[in-house]
Amino acid sequence: MRFTRFGLTTLRDTPSEAEIVSHQLMLKAGLIRRLASGLFTWMPLGLRVLRKVERIVREEMDRAGALEVVMPAVQPAELWRETGRWDKYGHLLLRMTDRHDRDFCFGPTHEEVITDIARRELRSYKQLPVNFYQVQVKFRDEIRPRFGVMRAREFMMKDAYSFDTDQAGLEESYRKMHNAYVAIFERLGLGFRVVDADSGEIGGSRSQEFMVLADSGEDGIAWCDEDNYASNVETAATSPREGITPAPTRDLEKISTPNCKTIENLVAFLDITAEQTLKTLIVDGDDGPIALVLRGDHELNAIKADRIPGVAEPLTMAGPATIQKATGSVPGYAGPIGLDIPIFYDHATAAMSDFVIGANEADMHYVGVNFGRDVDVPETVDLRNVIEGDPTPGGKGTLKIARGIEVGHIFQLGTVYSESMNATVQDKDGKDATMAMGCYGIGVTRIVGAAIEQNHDEKGIIWPEPLAPFDVILVPINMHRSDTVREASEALYEELQSMGLDVLFDDRDARPGVKFADAELIGIPHRLVVSERGLEAGELEYRHRRDDESRMMKRDDALDLVKDSSLS
RNA sequence: CGGGGUGUAGCUCAGCCUGGUAGAGCACCACGUUCGGGACGUGGGGGUCGUUGGUUCAAAUCCAGUCACCCCGACCA
Numbered sequence: 119m120r121f122t123r124f125g126l127t128t129l130r131d132t133p134s135e136a137e138i139v140s141h142q143l144m145l146k147a148g149l150i151r152r153l154a155s156g157l158f159t160w161m162p163l164g165l166r167v168l169r170k171v172e173r174i175v176r177e178e179m180d181r182a183g184a185l186e187v188v189m190p191a192v193q194p195a196e197l198w199r200e201t202g203r204w205d206k207y208g209h210l211l212l213r214m215t216d217r218h219d220r221d222f223c224f225g226p227t228h229e230e231v232i233t234d235i236a237r238r239e240l241r242s243y244k245q246l247p248v249n250f251y252q253v254q255v256k257f258r259d260e261i262r263p264r265f266g267v268m269r270a271r272e273f274m275m276k277d278a279y280s281f282d283t284d285q286a287g288l289e290e291s292y293r294k295m296h297n298a299y300v301a302i303f304e305r306l307g308l309g310f311r312v313v314d315a316d317s318g319e320i321g322g323s324r325s326q327e328f329m330v331l332a333d334s335g336e337d338g339i340a341w342c343d344e345d346n347y348a349s350n351v352e353t354a355a356t357s358p359r360e361g362i363t364p365a366p367t368r369d370l371e372k373i374s375t376p377n378c379k380t381i382e383n384l385v386a387f388l389d390i391t392a393e394q395t396l397k398t399l400i401v402d403g404d405d406g407p408i409a410l411v412l413r414g415d416h417e418l419n420a421i422k423a424d425r426i427p428g429v430a431e432p433l434t435m436a437g438p439a440t441i442q443k444a445t446g447s448v449p450g451y452a453g454p455i456g457l458d459i460p461i462f463y464d465h466a467t468a469a470m471s472d473f474v475i476g477a478n479e480a481d482m483h484y485v486g487v488n489f490g491r492d493v494d495v496p497e498t499v500d501l502r503n504v505i506e507g508d509p510t511p512g513g514k515g516t517l518k519i520a521r522g523i524e525v526g527h528i529f530q531l532g533t534v535y536s537e538s539m540n541a542t543v544q545d546k547d548g549k550d551a552t553m554a555m556g557c558y559g560i561g562v563t564r565i566v567g568a569a570i571e572q573n574h575d576e577k578g579i580i581w582p583e584p585l586a587p588f589d590v591i592l593v594p595i596n597m598h599r600s601d602t603v604r605e606a607s608e609a610l611y612e613e614l615q616s617m618g619l620d621v622l623f624d625d626r627d628a629r630p631g632v633k634f635a636d637a638e639l640i641g642i643p644h645r646l647v648v649s650e651r652g653l654e655a656g657e658l659e660y661r662h663r664r665d666d667e668s669r670m671m672k673r674d675d676a677l678d679l680v681k682d683s684s685l686s
Numbered sequence: 687c688g689g690g691g692u693g694u695a696g697c698u699c700a701g702c703c704u705g706g707u708a709g710a711g712c713a714c715c716a717c718g719u720u721c722g723g724g725a726c727g728u729g730g731g732g733g734u735c736g737u738u739g740g741u742u743c744a745a746a747u748c749c750a751g752u753c754a755c756c757c758c759g760a761c762c763a
Contacts, residue, residue, distance in 0.1 A: 130712055130724075131698040135756060146697095155755065261687085261760080380763060397763055417762055435761050450763075503762095595722055631723035649722070659722095 119588070121624045126163055128636050138334045140570035141266030143579050147640045149566070156263025156271030163640060164566070166587035166620075168274065171565050172253050174305050174584060175276045182298035184249040184278050189231045191255055195221035197230035201538045210258045212271075224257040229535050229557060232279040236553060237541035243283045243551065246543060247291050251278035253562060267567045268523065269336070274562040281553045283545060285532070288554035292324070292530050295558045299328055299526050302560070307582030308569060311522065313339050314349040316421050317529055325529040328560075329522030330568040339522045340504050344515035352421055354517065355500055356465060356508040364471040368486030375483045379450025381414040384483065388474065391415075395474045396467060396487075398452040400436040400444055400459075403428045407436050407444045409461040411454060414474075416466060416502040423501060426462055451476040454493050455484060463496035523568040524561070531555040579641030580663050588622040589684040590614060590644040591637045598627040600650050607648045610658075610677075617681050638663065644680045 129146045136142040144150045149164030160168055176186065195213075198204035204211070204223075212224040225231070232250055240246065256275045263271050280291035296312070303310045308330050315327040327350055329339055338351035349355070378384040385392050395414030400407050401423065408429055412418060420433045438449055444459050445452045453476035454461050474485045489495045506519045533552045535541070542550040566585070573580045581587070592614065594607040607623070614621045622642060624633045637645055647659035647668070658676040661668035671679070 127696080127713085129697055133697070134692085134699090137757075152755090262757095264757085382763090399761080399763060401761080412763090414763090420761065423761085433761065435763080452763090599721075629721060629723080629725065631721095631725085633724090634722085635724050647722080651722090 119620075119622050121622060121626050124162060124622070126161075126640075128639055136266060138265050138268070138571070139574055140268070140334070140567040143570055143574060143639070144266055144567065147579060150267065156260060156269070158267060158270060158272075160563075163587050167566050167581070167585055168563065170585050170587075171306065171562050172274075172276075175253065175302055175560055175562065178298045178302045178305070179251050179276070179278060181301075182249070182294050184251045184298075186252060187235075187250050188252050188254060189225075189228050189235075191225050191257070192222050193225045193228075193231055195223065197234055197539075198223065201230055201535055203230070209261065212257050212259045226256055226258040227275075227557075227559070228252070228254075228277055229279065229531070229555075230539070233535045233539045233541050233555070236279075236281050236536070237539060240281060240541070240543050240553070243543050243545050246553070247280060247282045247287050249278055249280040249291060249295075251276060251558075265334070265336075265567070267563045270563065273564065276560040276562055278558040280556040280558070281536075281541075282556075283543065283551050283553065285554050288530055288532070288556055292528060292556045295528050295556065296326070299528065299558070299560070303328060303330075303526070305584055306565065306569065307584055308525075308565075309572060310525070311339060311341065311348055311520075313341070313522075314353055315527065316350065316353045323530050323532055325527065327524050328526030328528075330525050330565075330572060331520055331522050332568060332571040333521050334571050335521035335523040337522050337524050339520045340508075340517045341520065342510045342515040342517050345510040345512040347510050347512060347515075347517075351503055351519065352419070354504040355511040356504045356517065357500075357511050357513050358465040358498060359469055359509055363469055363489065366471055366486070366488040366491055368472045370484060370486050370488075370492045372477055372482060372484050374481060376481045378481070378483065379448075384474065385414070388485070390474065394470075394472070396453070396470070398454060398457070398461075398476055400441045400449075400452055402430040402434040402436050402440065403460070404430055407440050407459050409444075409452065409454065409457055409459055410501055411461060411463045411467055411496075412502050413464065413466050413470065416464065416505070418501060419503045422499075426499065426501075428460060445476075445478040447476070447478045448480050451478060451480055451482060453478055453484060455487070461496070462501065463498045464501040465498040466502070468496065468498050523564065523571065525565050525568050526558075526560045528558045529556060531557055574641075577635070578639035581641045581643060583643050583684065586620075586641065586643050588620045588642050590619055590646060590680050591622045591624060591642040593624045593630070593633045593637060593645060593647045595630050595647060595649040597625065597648075602653055603648055603650055606653050610646070610648060613677070614680070617677070617685075619680065619684055644683065646676060646680065 126148045128148050132142045133145045136145055148161055150158040152158055195204055210226050214222050253276045257272050260271050263269050282288045282291055310328055310330050313327050313329055315325045317325040340351050340354035341348040378387050381392050381397055392415035397412055397414050399410045423429055423433050424431050441449045471488050473487050474483055475487050477484050504517050508517045510517055532554055536553045536555055541553050545551040569585055570579050594603050597604045597607055611623045643663050645661045656673055657670045658673050659668045660671050660676045
């Protein structure tokens with residue numbers, strides 16, 4: 119491709135709308151342009167990268183035995199009503215009506231459509247297992263799109279759906295997809311980690327996420343190599359810490375704490391740390407309110423709280439009236455002493471002594487509180503978000519926390535969809551068997567952003583070679599004044615292409631500095647510079663995007679180097 | 687949806703407080719000089735100042751509404 123014919127405009131200034139580096143670089147390098155919030159046009163340079171991702175994904179999906187299909191992006195409401203998700207998926211669904219006033223949505227995912235296909239097409243267990251996939255545009259009406267293509271509303275997704283006769287088959291299909299995903303992310307050249315995850319609105323049982331490690335990631339990852347444990351912090355578990363609760367050193371005392379409705383205010387007023395306090399959260403339950411007790415500096419985890427028997431789903435904080443009735447006080451002063459509703463304590467509370475709690479009375483707290491003396495020694499449960507240093511569930515080590523970008527998510531759905539949509543096959547005995555499903559997603563567009571987050575420097579993008587829009591950029595110096603350089607460059611351009619390489623030929627009549635700056639910004643792995651002075655010695659200047667400096671090489675050696683590196 | 691911020695040329699921004707009819711750098715076009723790390727000169731094209739309404743002799747500027755974009759939050763005591 120000739121630069122002058124490629125329609126590429128790079129920006130010298132960073133657009134003010136971009137916050138994170140991948141978004142900034144994608145705009146500066148001309149990969150994408152924004153149409154509206156969360157909607158992007160993929161320009162020629164960006165599309166080349168996207169296509170490279172898609173190709174690798176397709177190759178590995180095909181290798182794993184999955185079958186490619188394309189389903190409609192627009193889906194009828196009836197299918198979503200069958201599974202109950204027309205209402206449940208709610209806010210993320212972009213709904214529309216056609217001219218006959220029939221309801222449709224722009225698909226955010228395709229479980230319903232594929233299950234409809236499966237129940238029509240699959241009759242016999244002999245047709246299983248089968249796995250269908252597609253690479254297609256999805257639309258999710260995100261609450262707040264952000265970070266460019268990282269959380270866009272319209273995005274490219276590879277989604278796959280497996281069908282098996284039973285759970286054992288599903289586990290095998292799931293394992294295959296897990297392995298295919300590992301192969302995909304390894305080929306893409308990204309640093310990633312597989313973590314346990316919550317299955318959220320998709321439903322089902324086991325699920326794992328593939329996280330590209332990056333500080334700008336929206337997700338937290340809790341992990342521990344000694345225990346071979348890794349989980350999204352949303353679901354990361356911890357265990358009770360071994361150790362002895364210190365003996366009481368203070369007497370129980372009820373004190374006045376005006377305007378201390380928050381832990382923050384309380385800590386400031388008493389000049390203590392949040393670790394010395396307990397907070398008592400009142401949540402709605404199936405049979406009246408329930409109290410959840412955490413150390414003051416810890417955060418309640420909604421997913422874990424929902425697993426507590428009796429807690430209303432979804433988790434709802436009790437309103438002022440309920441709190442008044444349960445505690446006898448305005449919100450902000452709840453505490454376990456004298457509280458006559460079910461109380462659940464987090465694991466970490468057990469190790470505390472001489473702590474501060476609300477007194478169930480406005481502007482009053484108890485200080486010097488101790489378990490066994492003032493409050494019954496509690497059975498504890500896992501209630502909160504883990505933090506760095508917490509013991510692992512297995513107990514062999516402590517958790518570390520890292521940030522990650524979710525680029526893949528695999529689920530064992532089981533029969534959630536096949537049951538509600540009545541997708542069955544005849545088994546060996548001629549009986550109807552509800553198919554066991556799995557679903558497997560990869561955020562294709564998000565991968566491009568994630569790759570940049572992980573591979574850039576102050577000059578621009580540094581593409582992992584499998585993702586690079588071009589293998590090599592050919593930079594002639596003073597081509598428009600030197601016939602020697604022009605002829606040699608044109609010949610090289612032809613030769614590199616005939617070797618099967620994707621070549622960007624910077625044929626602009628621009629000064630070298632401009633060309634070098636753009637080459638670095640758009641991040642092409644190999645750079646070959648053609649100059650009069652090099653040609654006299656039969657040499658080219660070679661530099662890899664990751665190299666600190668360039669080196670002169672014999673022409674053929676340079677070509678071999680690029681060829682071997684790019685086509686291996 | 688709640689809170690905050692920003693809308694002036696393709697990009698980054700100044701001008702607004704104190705109203706008088708729009709600017710800079712980069713980018714773009716032409717010519718000339720330059721030519722191995724984002725050159726320089728001369729000339730040129732490009733903006734109903736997001737939008738609607740109001741105040742005023744006069745509005746980019748003051749007032750009100752509205753739209754768009756960005757950030758923080760949306761159980762977080």
